[in-house]
Amino acid sequence: MSAPSVLVTQTSRVGRAGFTLGIAIVALIAAAALIGNALVPHDPFVQDLNQRLVPPFWMEGNQPAHLLGTDQLGRDYLARLVYGARISLLIGIMTVITSGLIGITLGVLGGFFGGRVDDLVLFAITTRLSIPVVLVALAVVGLMGSSLGLVVATLGLLLWDRFAVVARATTMQIRNLDYVSAARCAGASTPHLLIKEILPNIASHLAVVATLEMALAILLEAALSFLGLGVPPPLPSWGLMIAEGKDYMFFSPWVIMIPGAALAVLVLGINLVGDGLRNLLGTELR
Amino acid sequence: MLRLIARRLAIGVLVAFTVMTLAFLLTRLSGDLAVSIAGPSATQADVEIVRKAYGLDRPLYVQFFAWTGRALVGDFGQSYFFKDSVANLIQKRLPITVTLGLVGLSLALVISIPLGILAALRENTWVDRSVTLFTMVGQAVPSFWLALILMIVLGLQLGILPISGTGTWQHFVMPGIVLAFTAIPALTRLTRSGMIEAMASDYIRTARAKGLSRARIVFKHALRNAAIPVVSIAAVQLGFMLGGSIVIETVFALHGVGYLGWESIAKNDFPVVQAVVLVLAAIYIALTLLADILNALLDPRLRTG
Numbered sequence: 022m023s024a025p026s027v028l029v030t031q032t033s034r035v036g037r038a039g040f041t042l043g044i045a046i047v048a049l050i051a052a053a054a055l056i057g058n059a060l061v062p063h064d065p066f067v068q069d070l071n072q073r074l075v076p077p078f079w080m081e082g083n084q085p086a087h088l089l090g091t092d093q094l095g096r097d098y099l100a101r102l103v104y105g106a107r108i109s110l111l112i113g114i115m116t117v118i119t120s121g122l123i124g125i126t127l128g129v130l131g132g133f134f135g136g137r138v139d140d141l142v143l144f145a146i147t148t149r150l151s152i153p154v155v156l157v158a159l160a161v162v163g164l165m166g167s168s169l170g171l172v173v174a175t176l177g178l179l180l181w182d183r184f185a186v187v188a189r190a191t192t193m194q195i196r197n198l199d200y201v202s203a204a205r206c207a208g209a210s211t212p213h214l215l216i217k218e219i220l221p222n223i224a225s226h227l228a229v230v231a232t233l234e235m236a237l238a239i240l241l242e243a244a245l246s247f248l249g250l251g252v253p254p255p256l257p258s259w260g261l262m263i264a265e266g267k268d269y270m271f272f273s274p275w276v277i278m279i280p281g282a283a284l285a286v287l288v289l290g291i292n293l294v295g296d297g298l299r300n301l302l303g304t305e306l307r
Numbered sequence: 308m309l310r311l312i313a314r315r316l317a318i319g320v321l322v323a324f325t326v327m328t329l330a331f332l333l334t335r336l337s338g339d340l341a342v343s344i345a346g347p348s349a350t351q352a353d354v355e356i357v358r359k360a361y362g363l364d365r366p367l368y369v370q371f372f373a374w375t376g377r378a379l380v381g382d383f384g385q386s387y388f389f390k391d392s393v394a395n396l397i398q399k400r401l402p403i404t405v406t407l408g409l410v411g412l413s414l415a416l417v418i419s420i421p422l423g424i425l426a427a428l429r430e431n432t433w434v435d436r437s438v439t440l441f442t443m444v445g446q447a448v449p450s451f452w453l454a455l456i457l458m459i460v461l462g463l464q465l466g467i468l469p470i471s472g473t474g475t476w477q478h479f480v481m482p483g484i485v486l487a488f489t490a491i492p493a494l495t496r497l498t499r500s501g502m503i504e505a506m507a508s509d510y511i512r513t514a515r516a517k518g519l520s521r522a523r524i525v526f527k528h529a530l531r532n533a534a535i536p537v538v539s540i541a542a543v544q545l546g547f548m549l550g551g552s553i554v555i556e557t558v559f560a561l562h563g564v565g566y567l568g569w570e571s572i573a574k575n576d577f578p579v580v581q582a583v584v585l586v587l588a589a590i591y592i593a594l595t596l597l598a599d600i601l602n603a604l605l606d607p608r609l610r611t612g
Contacts, residue, residue, distance in 0.1 A: 147318065148325045151595075153550030153587040156568050157333065160580050163572035164336050240449055244554050247451050248569065263452060270455060271463050281452035289447035296443070 040297025046290025050106050050283075057103030063087070065104040065257050069095035074273050089279055092262070093269055098276075101257035102283055108258045109239045109287060112173055116238035117231050119177025124184025125227060129215055131185070132192025142189060149182045155244060162250040172251050176238050187230050191223040225302040232295030236288045243284055259284045308603060315599050319592045323585075327378065330584040331371050334577035344387060344575060374581070383582035388574040393582045396567060401586070403473060404556070404563035408549045410479050411486030416541060419491045423498025424525065427533075430503055438499070442492035450551075454485045454558040471560040482559045486552060490544045497540055501533030508532075535605050542598035546591035 058065065063086075072095040075087050083090060089098040131142030161175045195201060196219065204218050243260030245251030252258040254265070259280040266276030334340070341358035342349075349357070358364045362373070377384065383393035426438035461481060462470035469477055505511060506529050514524045553565030560566070564583055571579035 144318070144321070144325075148322045148329075151322055151326055151546075151588045151591045152329065153553070153584060153591070155551055155553050156565070156584055156587060159553070159569065160333055160572050160584070161336060164334070164575075236447070243449055244451055247449075248554065248557055250572070260449075260451075263449075263455070267455065270459060274459055277452065277455050281449060281455075284449050284452065285444070285447045288449075289443060292443055292446055 036297060036300045039293045040301065043290045043293025043295075043297055046286060047294060050287050050290065051110060053103050054106035054110050057106065058100060061097065061100045061103055063097030063100040065096060065100040066255055067096065071095065074269060074276070076273065077275055077279065080275070090275065092276060093265065096257075098279060101262060102259075102279060105257045105259045105262060105280065105283070106287070108169070108252060108256060109242065109284070112169070112176070112242045112252075113235040113239045113291075115173040116176040116180060116242075117235045119173065120179075120181040120234060120238075121184050121227070121231060123178070124181030125188045125220075127181070128185035128188025128190075129192050129219060129223075132189040133196050133215060133219060135193075139189070142185065146182055146185050146189075149179070152179070154179050155241065158241065158245055159248060159250045162245060167250055167253040169252055169256070172242055172245060176241055180234050180238060180241075183230050183234060184227065187226050188223060191226045192219055195219065195222055225298070229295050229299045229302070232291050232298065236291040236295070239284070239291070240288060311603060312596075312600060315596050319596050323589055323592055324375075326588040327375055327585055328371070330581045330588075331374060333584065334581050335367070340577060344577075378582070378585065383585075384578040386571070386576050386579050388571065388576040389579070393578050396579065397564060397582060397586055400562060400564045400567045403561060404549055404552055404565060407479055407482055407486060407552055407556070407561065407563060408545055410483035411548050411552075412490065412541065412545050414483055414487035415490040415494055415544070418487065419494035420498050420537065422491075423495045423537075424502055424530070426495070426499045427502030427506065428525070435499075438495065442495050445488055445492040448488070450485050450489050451554050451558050453488060454481065454555060457481045457484065471558075473560070473562045478559070478561060482552075482555050482561050485555050485558075486548055489551060490541075490548060494537060494541065494544065497537050498533060501536055502529055505529040505532045531605075535602060538605060539598040539602045542594045542601065543591075546594040549590055550587045 069091070072084070072087070072091050073093055075084050075091040075095075076082050077090040077098070078085075078088050080090075087097050087099070089102060091097055092101065127142050127145060131139040158172075158175045158179060162171055165171055201214060201218050204214055209218070242251055242258065243263070246258040246260030247264045249264060252261055254261060262280040263277045266273075266280070270277045341354050341361065341363050344361065345354045345357045362370060365373075374384070381394055383397070385391070386393050386396055389396055422438050422441070426435040429435050457468075458470050458481070461468045468481055469475070472478055506525075511524060511529055514528050519528075549564075552563065553568055555561070556563045556565040557569045564586065567579065568583040568587075570576075571583070
């Protein structure tokens with residue numbers, strides 16, 4: 022049977038190409054977020070009302086000074102786009118850290134101890150899943166006032182469910198394996214078991230979840246900002262840029278195309294990294 | 308089977324009660340509700356009048372039990388902004404959201420099940436990879452952005468669909484497409500992996516050995532088994548779609564429950580916010596219960612749980 026093995030190498034080659042592409046996309050956007058504003062000769066916040074809605078370089082009427090044109094207040098679109106990458110990545114990373122801490126703690130405890138503890142953890146997961154995320158996030162920001170920190174805290178408190186589900190399932194699979202029993206017999210304390218034996222061995226699964234949640238957090242922040250209850254203006258969140266461009270989109274469609282495409286590319290890149298990780302680590306969950 | 312349903316039902320009720328508590332606490336987050344209802348130009352005396360009128364001077368637990376007690380019999384209080392009972396408002400708006408959800412889910416199933424089967428039967432060919440690429444891109448595209456693009460293309464440039472509003476069935480087409488798009492990637496992947504697994508199983512080999520036609524094998528034997536997770540996820544997806552339709556309803560100004568939630572958040576109309584959170588959660592709980600029962604009916608092995 023030589024045919025299947027050819028297929029397997031082909032899939033993994035395609036898979037690896039996707040992984041590499043994903044890493045390249047994320048690295049490029051991360052680099053833009055870190056040093057982009059030093060390279061772009063415009064301030065993302067400075068308005069120039071004489072230079073409103075200048076089209077980007079591929080359209081007629083572009084000015085070489087503004088590569089991607091300007092927005093409705095004459096702010097340089099490239100400078101804002103690059104600054105927006107910072108906001109998306111920051112929110113993605115901070116949300117994953119917050120939700121990861123909550124979800125992994127709950128999941129590992131439930132999976133390791135089973136019984137009553139597990140019942141409680143399962144109940145918490147079920148409850149969390151029945152809460153409409155966007156509505157509650159909007160309500161929290163609407164009631165408490167929009168700020169970057171609040172968006173992160175809210176999303177972090179809402180997006181831990183998948184971490185908990187995966188941490189719980191994987192912990193259950195390994196809690197009775199020989200090396201865990203051996204460590205227990207050697208007199209290891211429970212915290213030691215959880216942190217030194219369980220956690221490193223489920224980490225690869227959690228890394229995959231982290232990419233999924235990061236992508237989700239970035240999309241949700243964009244949606245919240247788009248609805249006006251996320252990151253406050255004049256911060257150039259990509260979602261907010263789309264919202265601000267909405268009134269001009271019928272005549273200047275690029276004002277929504279550029280930030281939307283940036284969002285889609287970033288999320289695609291993160292998902293490709295997640296898919297690649299899943300294939301490389303062989304962590305397909307059953 | 309009955310025990311399974313009873314157990315799930317009991318958990319569902321408990322979850323609903325927890326969500327109720329959370330929804331109540333959520334609206335108390337802003338600190339002093341009376342101040343936010345009275346508005347920025349209100350004097351201290353005005354605030355006190357509002358506080359008394361809305362019963363906000365009572366201890367928190369009294370307010371909570373008063374609210375839950377009435378909510379259990381379907382009375383969610385009065386909306387401050389719409390000057391109507393919250394129950395009425397939701398009753399008027401819910402059919403729109405449910406219609407949108409069903410349109411979205413039907414579209415999603417009609418597209419994702421054939422795509423998933425096609426990808427599975429042509430595993431590792433360019434067909435399969437194109438489908439995978441399509442699901443990856445579909446996952447990455449923000450729904451509100453897709454909505455705006457459709458508005459520009461279908462609404463303005465081609466002029467075949469209304470851009471926003473609620474009046475006719477045409478108003479549901481674009482929002483339905485966008486909502487379907489949020490579910491298509493997950494459903495397609497699930498159908499694909501389910502079909503691949505089913506096609507590799509022993510009973511398919513037996514069916515092949517018996518000389519059954521390919522169509523019969525795929526649709527009668529493989530699909531029935533691959534459909535089990537798809538059915539349960541589809542019900543759960545509908546719950547997520549109804550909860551997530553707030554963004555889409557707002558973009559298209561489709562006056563469903565999600566749009567109502569958004570309006571009432573913007574207006575600080577907290578009885579409506581509480582009720583919308585609760586109603587959406589209750590629908591989700593009911594749908595997951597339905598999914599469990601459907602699953603047990605489709606797969607006899609699950610009936611003993």
